[in-house]
Amino acid sequence: MRDRHVVALYDNYLSCMAGLSREDTRRLTRFTSRFRRDPIGQYVYEKIDGATGPNMRILQVDEQTQGAYWAVVLRPEKRSRQAVFVLLWAAPREDAEAWARGHNCSIHPVTGALQIVPVEVERKAAAAAATAPLEDGAYAQFSDDQLMGLGVPTGALGLVRQLRDEAHLDEHGADLPQEAYEGLALLARGESLETTRRALGFEEPHREVDPEDYSAALLKPTSRQRFMLVDDDEELEAILSAPLERWRVFLHASQRRLVERKTNGAWRVLGGAGTGKTVVLMHRARHLAAKVFNNPNDRVLVTTFTTNLAADIKASLEKICSPEVMERIEVASLDRWVSHFLKRQGFGRRLCYYREREGVELYSLWREAMDNYRPDDLPFPDSFYREEWEEVVQFHGCETEREYLRASRKGRGVRLNRADRRAVWSVFAEYRQLMKDNDVCESADAMRAARRLLEGSGQILPYRSVLVDEAQDIGQEAFRLLRQMVPLGEDGKRQDDLFIVGDGHQKIYRRRVVLSHAGIHVRGRARRLRVNYRTTEQIRRFAVGVLEGGVFEDLDGGDDQRRGYKSLVRGVAPVVKGCQSFEEELDEVMRFVGDDPAQHHQTCLVVRTRKLLERMEAELKARGVQTLRLQRSKAEDRSKPGLRLATMHRVKGLEFEKIAVANVNKRVVPLDAVLATTSDDVVRLGAESGERALLYVSLTRARREALVTYHGEPSPFLGLEHS
Secondary structure, three states: OOOOEEEEEEHHHHHHHHHOOHHHHHHHHHHHHHHHHOOOOOOOOEOOOOOOOOOEEEEEOOOOOOOOEEEEEEOOOOOOOOEEEEEEEEEEHHHHHHHHHOEEEEEOOOOOOEEEEEHHHHHHHHHHHOOOOOOOOOOOOOOHHHHHOOOOOHHHHHHHOOOOOHHHHHHHHHHOOHHHHHHHHHHHOOOOHHHHHHHOOOOOOOOOOOOOOHHHHHOOOOOOOOEEEOOOHHHHHHHHOOOOOHHHOOOOHHHHHHHHOOOEOOEEEEEOOOOOHHHHHHHHHHHHHHHHOOOOOOEEEEEEOOHHHHHHHHHHHHHHOOHHHHOOEEEEEHHHHHHHHHHHOOOOOEEOOOOOOOOOHHHHHHHHHHHHHOOOOOOOOHHHHHHHHHHHHHHHOOOOHHHHHHOOOOOOOOOOOHHHHHHHHHHHHHHHHHHHHOOEEOHHHHHHHHHHHHHHHOOOOOEEEEEEOOHHHOOHHHHHHHHHHOOOOOOOOOEOOEEEEEOHHHOOOOOOOEHHHHOOOOOOOEEEEOEEEEEEHHHHHHHHHHHOOOOOEOOEOOEOOOOOOEEEEOOOOOEEEEEOOHHHHHHHHHHHHOOOHHHHHHEEEEEOOHHHHHHHHHHHHHOOOOEEEOOOOOOOOOOOOOEEEEEOOOOOOOOEEEEEEOOOEOOOOOOHHHHOOOOOHHHHHHHHHHHHHHHHHHHOOEEEEEEEEEEOOEOHHHOOOOO
C-alpha cells in the first residue's frame, strides 16, 4: 500500500446498493469510484451529533439521488502511516446518522482486526456486567483473554458471560462481530479452543496492538472477511455491478489461508454444503495463476466430474479473473479432458457410458458377456457381477485374472473363494475383449490409458497445479491420472501441485475414492471448513436430518463427520406439504414461487428424475408460467427470466434464494429403480446413502426458503408417518 491514502469498503456498504433504483445505483457507483481516487479534496465531512466514536463522519453522495443519499465514513482523526478511509453505509441523511449513532468502529485490542459493533450490544453487556456471571454458563471455563482472542469485543464480555448455551447465543449472535459469533458457536458445541482457532483461521494473539493503525488492521485476515481494500477502478466497477455476490470479494479468514497457503504436496479440503469449498477453489486458482505460476507457458487446471459443473465454475472464474489470468487457467470436466487428450494421442477407442437400457452400446456388450460366460453353478444375481466389476475390478484397475485374484474386496457383502473368483473373472475378461473388439471403453479405462501414455512417454503437461472440485464423485482411476498429470519431483514433493475439495455427504455417484491408494498423501495437509454462509441454520438442520442412517466417506478411507458444522444465517424452517395429488403439489409450488414473474429466476423447482421434470415443465407451461430448464452442458445464466427447473443431479453446485423439491414420494426418493439393482446389503446401503445425498444437495441449494412436497406416501427420508 504505497498510496498516500487507503480506501476500503465495508460489506454492508455494498448491501445498501441492492435495493436502489438503477439510476441511484449508477450515482452511488460513480460516487464510490470518485471517492476511491480522491477521498480528501472535494468532500465536506460532517460530524454526527450523538455518535459514540470520534471517527465517524457523513458526507453527501449526490444531491440528485432520491432522498439525498449520504455516506457514513470512518475517517480516523489520528493519521497512521497512511490516511485511511472506510465507506461503511449509505442512506438518506436521517437514516445514515441513525446508523452511525448505533455503531462503533474500532480496532480490537487483542486480534488487531477492525470491527463494527452495535452500540446496543455494549449497552446490554454493561447491564449484564452488573450481574454476577453464570457459574454454569456456556463460557465459564474460558478466561476473558481467551474469549477476546476469538474476537469477542471488550464491551461484549459481560453479555457473553450471561449466555447459557448455543440457543441463547443465537438470540444475540446477529449483534456480535462475525468472527466472535463463529468462535463462540463452536465452543458451545464442545470444540476445544485450539480446534476453534484453527478451524476459523485465527492468528495467534499479538501482545501489542496499535489502536490507531487502521492500515495494519485492514490487512488482518479477520478484517478482510468484512472489509475490502479498493485497489483500482476496474476491480471496483466489477464489484459494484454485482454487490450481492459477496463471494467475489469477502473471504473468511479460514478460507483465505487456504487460498494463499504455500503447500508442499497435495491438500484435501472437506466441508458441508454452503461452507464455500468451491469459492476457495476458484480464488486459489486465481491466486496461483496470478501470483505463483504466472509465466506465459504455465497452466492451472480446474476440473470436476460433470460438464455442467465445469461450465458453472468457468463462468464464475471469469467474474473474478482478468483476461490475462484467465488465459493461464483451463477448466474442463475430467472425462472431456481425457477424451480430447486420447484423441490427440491417436487412441482409437471411444469413451462410452454404461447405462442399463436396451440399445445402449456398453450395456449390450455387457449382456453378451453375461449371457455367454456367466457361471451356471454360482447363485449370484446379475447385479452382483456389475457391482463386482465397478467396485473391485475397475477400482483396483484389474486387467488380468492374476490381478483380480490378488485384489482386495473390502466393502463387498458377498464372499468369494479363489475358485469362485476365477469363474467370475471369465465374464469380465469377455467384456473387456468385447469392448476392445468394438473400439469402445469405459471412463475408468480411458483414464487408465491416459495415465499410461503419460507414464510411458515421459510427457510433461503444462499444468503446474491441478484443482479438483466435487472430489467425492470422481473415481479412483481418475485420481491416479491426476497424480500423473502433475508428477512429483525427485524429492517426492511438489509445491502447490494438487488441491482437492469435496464433501462425502454430497456423494451422488457410487465411486469409491481412497486418495492414499492413488499415490496422493494428505496426512497433515487436510482441512475442514465448518461454517455455512449460504443456507439458513433451519434449512441446514433439516437437510442434515435427511442424511441420518447413511454412510459417508472422507475421500481417504475414513468417515466424513458432520460434527461441528454451523450456519450463521437464521431464517424460517423448511415447509413440508403432503398433498392428495400431483396437481395439488403443483398448486403448493405455485404459491411458494409467488406471483411476480420478475422474481421467478431466483427460485428453482427440483425433482428426482428427468421424466418428472418433463411433466412438471408441461404442466407449468399449461398454466402460463415461464420456465427455464437447466441444461447439462451449459452454465446457469441468472440474467434469463423464468422459473428454473432441474433434476437433483443438475442442481448440484448451484444456489438460489428459494428451492422447491417436489414429488418427494415413497419409491421416488429413494428411487426404486436404484435400490432394486442390488441384492447386496452393503451395496444397497451405499445406494441409499447416495439417494439421501441427492435430497440433501437439493435442499442446501436454498439460501432463504425451502419447500418439500409429496403426494400419497412420503419418502421415508422425511421421517414422517403416513396415515
